[in-house]
Amino acid sequence: MTAPAAVLDSPLRELSYAEAIRDALAIALAEDERVVLMGEDIGVYGGAFQVSGDLVHRFGEERVIDTPISELGGAGMAVGAALTGLRPIYEFQFSDFATLAMEQIVNQAAKLRFMLGGAVSVPLVMRFPAGSGTGAAAQHSQSLEAWFGHVPGLKVVQAATPYDAKGLLLAALDDPDPVMLFEHKLLYKTKGPVPEGRYTVPIGKAEVCRTGSNVTIVATAIMVHRALEAAEVLAQEGIDAEVIDLRTVRPMDRETVVASVAKTSRLVVAYEGVRTLGIGAEVSASIVESEAFDYLDAPIVRLGGAEAPIPYNPELEKAAVPQVADILSAVRGVVRGTR
Amino acid sequence: MSISSETERCGAQAPAPGRKGSGGSARPASRRAGKTSAGNEPFAVRHYSPEVLREALRKMLLIRRFEEGAEDSYMRGLIHGTMHLSIGQEASAVGACLELTDQDKITSTHRGHGHCIAKGADVGRMFAEFFGKESGYCRGRGGSMHIADVDKGNLGANGIVGGGIPIAVGAALSAKRLKTGTVVTSFFGDGAVNEGSFHESLNMAAIWKLPVIFICENNHYGMSTSVERSTAVRQVSDRAAAYSMPGVTVDGNDLSAVAEACHGAIERARAGEGPSLIESVTYRWRGHSKSDRNRYRSKDEIDAWIARDPIRRFAGLLSEHGILSEEGFARMETEVAEQIAAAIAFAKESPDPDTAALTRDVYTTQTESVG
Numbered sequence: 001m002t003a004p005a006a007v008l009d010s011p012l013r014e015l016s017y018a019e020a021i022r023d024a025l026a027i028a029l030a031e032d033e034r035v036v037l038m039g040e041d042i043g044v045y046g047g048a049f050q051v052s053g054d055l056v057h058r059f060g061e062e063r064v065i066d067t068p069i070s071e072l073g074g075a076g077m078a079v080g081a082a083l084t085g086l087r088p089i090y091e092f093q094f095s096d097f098a099t100l101a102m103e104q105i106v107n108q109a110a111k112l113r114f115m116l117g118g119a120v121s122v123p124l125v126m127r128f129p130a131g132s133g134t135g136a137a138a139q140h141s142q143s144l145e146a147w148f149g150h151v152p153g154l155k156v157v158q159a160a161t162p163y164d165a166k167g168l169l170l171a172a173l174d175d176p177d178p179v180m181l182f183e184h185k186l187l188y189k190t191k192g193p194v195p196e197g198r199y200t201v202p203i204g205k206a207e208v209c210r211t212g213s214n215v216t217i218v219a220t221a222i223m224v225h226r227a228l229e230a231a232e233v234l235a236q237e238g239i240d241a242e243v244i245d246l247r248t249v250r251p252m253d254r255e256t257v258v259a260s261v262a263k264t265s266r267l268v269v270a271y272e273g274v275r276t277l278g279i280g281a282e283v284s285a286s287i288v289e290s291e292a293f294d295y296l297d298a299p300i301v302r303l304g305g306a307e308a309p310i311p312y313n314p315e316l317e318k319a320a321v322p323q324v325a326d327i328l329s330a331v332r333g334v335v336r337g338t339r
Numbered sequence: 340m341s342i343s344s345e346t347e348r349c350g351a352q353a354p355a356p357g358r359k360g361s362g363g364s365a366r367p368a369s370r371r372a373g374k375t376s377a378g379n380e381p382f383a384v385r386h387y388s389p390e391v392l393r394e395a396l397r398k399m400l401l402i403r404r405f406e407e408g409a410e411d412s413y414m415r416g417l418i419h420g421t422m423h424l425s426i427g428q429e430a431s432a433v434g435a436c437l438e439l440t441d442q443d444k445i446t447s448t449h450r451g452h453g454h455c456i457a458k459g460a461d462v463g464r465m466f467a468e469f470f471g472k473e474s475g476y477c478r479g480r481g482g483s484m485h486i487a488d489v490d491k492g493n494l495g496a497n498g499i500v501g502g503g504i505p506i507a508v509g510a511a512l513s514a515k516r517l518k519t520g521t522v523v524t525s526f527f528g529d530g531a532v533n534e535g536s537f538h539e540s541l542n543m544a545a546i547w548k549l550p551v552i553f554i555c556e557n558n559h560y561g562m563s564t565s566v567e568r569s570t571a572v573r574q575v576s577d578r579a580a581a582y583s584m585p586g587v588t589v590d591g592n593d594l595s596a597v598a599e600a601c602h603g604a605i606e607r608a609r610a611g612e613g614p615s616l617i618e619s620v621t622y623r624w625r626g627h628s629k630s631d632r633n634r635y636r637s638k639d640e641i642d643a644w645i646a647r648d649p650i651r652r653f654a655g656l657l658s659e660h661g662i663l664s665e666e667g668f669a670r671m672e673t674e675v676a677e678q679i680a681a682a683i684a685f686a687k688e689s690p691d692p693d694t695a696a697l698t699r700d701v702y703t704t705q706t707e708s709v710g
């Protein structure tokens with residue numbers, strides 16, 4: 001954890017990932033009248049994943065706005081409001097429903113500033129419960145962050161811990177451009193230390209969560225936890241893994257990754273989105289296009305989601321995304337050359 | 340469950356049952372008067388044979404017991420994920436499917452168990468799907484939210500609110516171009532009418548006079564958001580006027596009323612006169628999904644609707660008209676219970692899918708490592 005000095009003094013509490021986000025939302029609502037939350041069932045229901053919780057009771061229906069089931073219109077309204085003085089934080093009920101709002105996110109939010117020659121900006125924060133593991137099948141389990149990472153004008157963030165979830169959300173709010181936060185659903189109930197009050201975690205900075213010398217594992221969201229778990233097992237086997245939480249998909253912190261691989265000479269990338277044409281390809285490109293290429297002692301391995309939609313059956317669902325065992329065998333392979 | 344005392348009508352308290360929409364005349368009078376021409380007999384009694392009516396009741400009961408069984412299996416950890424129960428809405432599903440053939444298509448929703456059974460699905464294969472088994476309708480890939488039975492014309496439930504509506508319009512285009520003489524019924528909730536897909540679909544169906552019946556099952560809430568808070572029109576059927584099609588609001592807990600409205604709409608569609616919008620006003624007794632805490636509605640409201648049980652009501656109607664005896668109903672209850680028990684046993688015994696087949700059916704022609 002790299003807490004700024006000021007918040008290191010403030011009391012640390014154990015909060016869940018969902019509570020940490022709510023904490024950030026409450027701070028945002030309390031400190032800036034322009035902030036409004038918008039989304040489906042975020043009021044009395046408290047949000048599908050209980051992130052907004054009691055905020056409607058604390059800040060009122062004028063600022064915690066239940067929208068109809070109208071993702072395109074809702075996201076577009078948030079764009080228009082951001083363009084003209086409000087600071088909307090828009091919750092998609094599931095990240096999959098970004099597909100219905102693609103037009104406003106990709107054609108409008110991402111491009112308005114550029115198309116208008118810098119005359120405007122769109123300070124919009126969008127939150128997306130993402131990922132598989134809940135048995136909700138193909139239309140409620142996707143990891144679409146790489147899609148949006150492909151769009152200049154958008155920033156794409158994935159927090160792995162409660163601490164980062166709060167800090168990155170507040171950083172997104174301070175950002176003058178559209179920021180999309182992908183929150184892994186399986187992380188909502190995980191707990192971690194979270195300081196009180198305001199602090200930010202910089203967008204565009206990866207974090208080295210565990211230092212090591214034999215191999216670098218670059219991971220996102222829930223894969224960070226799986227990579228750390230794998231690293232403990234590998235340590236018993238004499239393999240010293242460095243684990244990097246990418247934290248931001250776009251703009252990507254290539255420097256941290258390159259510096260690590262220059263040291264370890266081996267790279268495994270673990271992410272939940274479909275393996276092909278995704279985050280792994282981009283991280284790998286950072287290496288092969290850099291001086292770290294010369295240090296590589298083994299082929300890079302990308303561990304990503306299967307080339308299939310997420311299935312319903314729990315065993316199939318697990319098989320569709322990298323698990324700790326997959327990370328273990330990939331790392332053993334690159335380190336011992338026994339893939 | 341007893342049928343003796345259950346003949347009350349829910350008209351008085353139910354919001355908007357039986358009110359006609361402003362869009363036109365969606366209820367052309369029945370062409371057949373039926374056995375008796377007594378004017379105040381319900382449409383269903385006039386129009387359908389006792390066998391058809393008893394079968395309709397059996398299907399409603401089957402839906403109810405199926406969903407209770409699914410809920411119980413979920414509690415026991417046999418089913419993972421979530422599910423959306425339609426308990427309380429059975430008359431709407433069965434009434435709407437009553438006149439559909441296996442060739443007619445439906446598109447359904449996340450709350451689609453009732454539609455699936457109403458269209459003729461085998462409850463064993465449905466349970467098998469919920470249990471994630473290879474013998475399930477989707478071979479364990481879809482689960483509750485994607486339940487489908489293509490052989491019986493059910494093109495599938497849907498995880499996306501409003502996702503099925505344009506697909507229904509496309510199926511109706513096929514029916515028209517291929518001259519199959521079939522119709523398509525598209526089910527969706529009150530929440531779906533605020534998605535663009537609803538509006539785009541109704542317009543296209545209307546301009547090309549496609550044989551589709553749009554059924555909005557208005558159960559008063561889209562998750563926690565009431566229709567009053569989400570929808571500008573007083574009743575959903577008012578929206579039909581914007582697309583120049585007949586719109587009508589019916590009491591969705593009255594099987595006869597639903598069947599009557601659908602009968603007219605189906606005849607209109609088969610005659611090439613185009614689509615209709617039917618708003619079927621009903622209520623879900625259970626929460627939106629398994630994680631709902633019901634914070635947005637009162638227990639009194641729920642209880643008032645439970646008192647308007649569509650099954651007891653229809654059973655009462657059949658008893659009143661001498662179509663079903665007390666013993667007949669009891670026998671039906673027993674048979675349905677046995678059917679559900681056998682279905683669950685079949686599902687439990689069925690094999691799990693092979694995890695090696697993870698990428699099967701991503702494409703029609705199996706392509707090795709498309710990645």
Ligand SMILES: Cc1ncc(C[n+]2csc(CCOP(=O)(O)OP(=O)(O)O)c2C)c(N)n1
Nearest residue numbers: 097450498499500528529530531560561562
């Ligand atoms: C496009 C989209 N937005 C949101 C959701 C999440 N969601 C699932 S069901 C539902 C409520 C739907 O309400 P309604 O259409 O009235 O159907 P009901 O659940 O009442 O049967 C919501 C918001 C979704 N599945 N798809």
Ligand SMILES: [Mg+2]
Nearest residue numbers: 528529560561
């Ligand atoms: Mg509804």
